Structure formats: C-alpha cells, structure tokens
Amino acid sequence: DAKTTQPNSMESNEEEPVHLPCNHSTISGTDYIHWYRQLPSQGPEYVIHGLTSNVNNRMASLAIAEDRKSSTLILHRATLRDAAVYYCILRDVLGANNLFFGTGTRLTVIP
Amino acid sequence: DSGVTQTPKHLITATGQRVTLRCSPRSGDLSVYWYQQSLDQGLQFLIQYYNGEERAKGNILERFSAQQFPDLHSELNLSSLELGDSALYFCASSPRWRDSYNEQFFGPGTRLTVL
Numbered sequence: 001d002a003k004t005t006q007p008n009s010m011e012s013n014e015e016e017p018v019h020l021p022c023n024h025s026t027i028s029g030t031d032y033i034h035w036y037r038q039l040p041s042q043g044p045e046y047v048i049h050g051l052t053s054n055v056n057n058r059m060a061s062l063a064i065a066e067d068r069k070s071s072t073l074i075l076h077r078a079t080l081r082d083a084a085v086y087y088c089i090l091r092d093v094l095g096a097n098n099l100f101f102g103t104g105t106r107l108t109v110i111p
Numbered sequence: 112d113s114g115v116t117q118t119p120k121h122l123i124t125a126t127g128q129r130v131t132l133r134c135s136p137r138s139g140d141l142s143v144y145w146y147q148q149s150l151d152q153g154l155q156f157l158i159q160y161y162n163g164e165e166r167a168k169g170n171i172l173e174r175f176s177a178q179q180f181p182d183l184h185s186e187l188n189l190s191s192l193e194l195g196d197s198a199l200y201f202c203a204s205s206p207r208w209r210d211s212y213n214e215q216f217f218g219p220g221t222r223l224t225v226l
Contacts, residue, residue, distance in 0.1 A: 034214075043201045043217030044154070045113070087154075097167055098144060099203075099215060101154035 004088045009106045012078045020073040020105055022088030027068050032091045035062065035073050036099070037084040044087065044101070047073065083109045114138065115218035117202050123224045129190040132221045136183055136204030142166070143185040144205075144215060145177055149198035160185055161207075192225045199223075 005023040012018040024033065034049040048055055048062045050071075055062040061074040075082055087104040114137035124130055136143050145157040147170075156169035160179035171177075174192075179185040189196060199222050203215040 038154075043113070043115075043203070043220050045217065046214035049214070097142070098156035098159060098169055099146075099154075100156070101146075103153060 004090060004102055006086075006088055006102065006105045008103065009108065011108045011110060012075075013110050014080060015077050018075040018078045018082070018107065020075075020086050020088075020107065021070065022072070023070045024088070024090055025069045027090060028092065030093045030095075032093065033062065033064060033068075033071050034089045034091050034099070035060070036087045036089060036101075038087070038104075039081075039084045044099075047086070049091075078107075078109045080109050080111060083107055113216040113218065115202060115204050115216050117200075117218035117221050119221060120219070121222050121224075123226065124192060125226055126192055126194060128192050128225075129188065130192065130223065132187040132189070132200050132202075132223075134185045134187070134202030134204075134218060136185070136202075137216050140204035140206050140216070141183065142205045142207060143179055143183070144203040145171075145185070145187050146201045146203065146217075147198050148201060148220075149195075154201075157187070189223070194225050197223055197225045 035047040036044045038044045048060050050062045063072045085104040085106050087101050116135045118133045141162045144159045148154045157171040158177050159167040163179050174190050177187045199220045201220045203217045205215045
C-alpha cells in the first residue's frame, strides 16, 4: 500500500473545527482513503473513507483534493472526546486486506 | 461497543511461557485480523483468517500462531515469550475476506506483560 504523511501532533480548542491533513502523493487509482482513530486505552475505530468525492458522516467529513494526492479529515466541532491519534490509511482494493497504520496525528483538544 | 470481544483484558506472564489470546468477532463477520501495538513498532498487522482459513500474513513471528474455529472465534498463541513481546494485541473483524473499502471493527485489546 502507498504511504501517507501526517503531522505528528495538532491542537484544537474545544468546540472549534479541526482540519487534520494527510499527504499521499503516490496514491494509485485503486486506493481508497480511510481514516481511523484510536482513543486512549481503546482499540482503533473507523471514522470515514472515500475514493474521489468528498464524504460526510455523523462523525466527520473527508475532503479529497482533486488530484487525490492529499486529503483532510474535518471534525466540525471538536469535543474532549475527540482527543485521539488519527490515522490516515490507503487501502488498495486490489491489494492486501489488512490496515497499515503509520504514526498518525495525535490530536489534543483544549477545554 | 464494536461487538468484537477479547479475553483476557490483561495477561502477565514470565519469559519462556506460552499464552493464548481469544477473540470473538462481530456477529456475522467471517474475517478476523490480529494486530500488535508496541511502543517502538506502533500498530502492526500480524495475520488474517477468513472462515477458518489463513488468508494473509504480516509481521508475525514463527513463535506466534493463530487459528479460527468453526464458530468463527479466533485464538492467537504466543510461545517462548520474550520481554519484547509485551504489547497490546488487538483483534478486528469484518464481514468478508476482501474488505478494502469497508471498515474493520476492533476489539478492546489484550495487554500482555512479559516479566
């Protein structure tokens, strides 16, 4: 699977929007962009995924650049519960089925 | 609650020993994945089973083995344990074998401490 690059850490104030960036310049046409997060002392949990178009769900929005070489996970109003490590993962529909976790972005939410 | 259960929650053992970690996938999920999370290596994929058969292998040591039973629960066996095997072990499940565009559901993990 192609690699992703994320900032090691970010901070946000509570109730403000958060934009978590991810670069994936070597993305292939069959790569889906997935985001997972891991809350403290818990297993990872799925957040959102997309292929080409922007996606919204109850947890977040995913904005995908037109050339697909980068994407941004958007949390519309950060809460203390959103403090976690966020992982941007590329998954090739033709490739391995497992998730490859990089180092992710540690999000700190300030009350 | 993801619907994936793992037992035990914590396990403390000594070097050289053998342990078994257990995972029950979400109802209806046929694929089970095992991941290891250590401080120096991060989250790494170990192995995947689908409907009782091994489907993919990652960075799994020869001292480690897994199986998936007819009722779809899975066990990860770790033997000749070393200090470096201390880690969190997560199980995840998904409905199908190839689920590159669907999510995996993770259990709460088993924390293994080798003394």
